[in-house]
């Protein structure tokens with residue numbers, strides 16, 4: 001049996017991708033994970049796609065320098081801006097979050113009316129419309145929620161400010177009678193309690209985390225990259241901003257593994273110095 005002990009590289013603009021990392025750790029307990037959150041440069045959502053693309057290639061180059069065996073783009077905004085380039089240039093398997101989320105939503109909807117919320121970059125790209133068009137038949141209603149990511153990065157998942165922003169953003173989707181809502185930003189599963197209150201109990205909230213972890217699993221099997229079952233994995237959680245703040249949030253999102261988190265500041269300038277072919 002072929003085994004590959006190298007780590008899986010997972011990255012996001014901040015803590016959102018940890019929702020995906022959590023699902024990967026649960027599903028693939030023998031795999032080592034290298035996580036990077038670009039907290040010094042978040043939020044990505046309001047930035048032009050070219051800039052997000054540049055950041056994504058810097059982070060991917062850094063991860064390739066650390067010899068990861070696969071890349072998980074645990075951020076919708078990065079996926080819409082860069083996944084094609086990363087897939088073409090990295091030479092290793094690259095897994096995204098959009099197709100898995102769409103797949104799960106199509107399974108869940110009863111009335112064929114699906115909502116998607118995400119960052120401005122993600123919603124403006126219409127990537128979910130394209131993914132849905134490829135995967136099945138349903139009507140899609142989309143809404144950008146730019147206030148969410150900066151609040152979540154401050155550790156806010158429950159405030160009145162957040163609740164009233166959510167009511168404003170989601171009203172058109174409630175009026176459109178969606179019965180399924182894709183959380184099209186990896187930060188949003190941290191808001192699922194609040195979002196469920198606003199949408200009502202009958203709407204199914206779709207987090208792409210678990211479905212993405214299944215794709216990671218399938219990808220490792222397909223490419224014969226599964227790790228050894230005997231060894232205990234080692235995880236490395238890095239960020240470009242304040243490691244203390246990152247660690248505080250990471251322990252909330254990750255739970256038990258947070259005790260093993262080594263938060264290290266990786267400055268963008270250093271990332272930018274790594275060659276990318």
Ligand code: DGL
Pocket residue numbers: 012013014016017042043044045046074075076077078118119122149184185186187
């Ligand atoms: N988690 C990122 C996403 O999925 C948030 C991007 C941001 O920093 O705005 O889109």
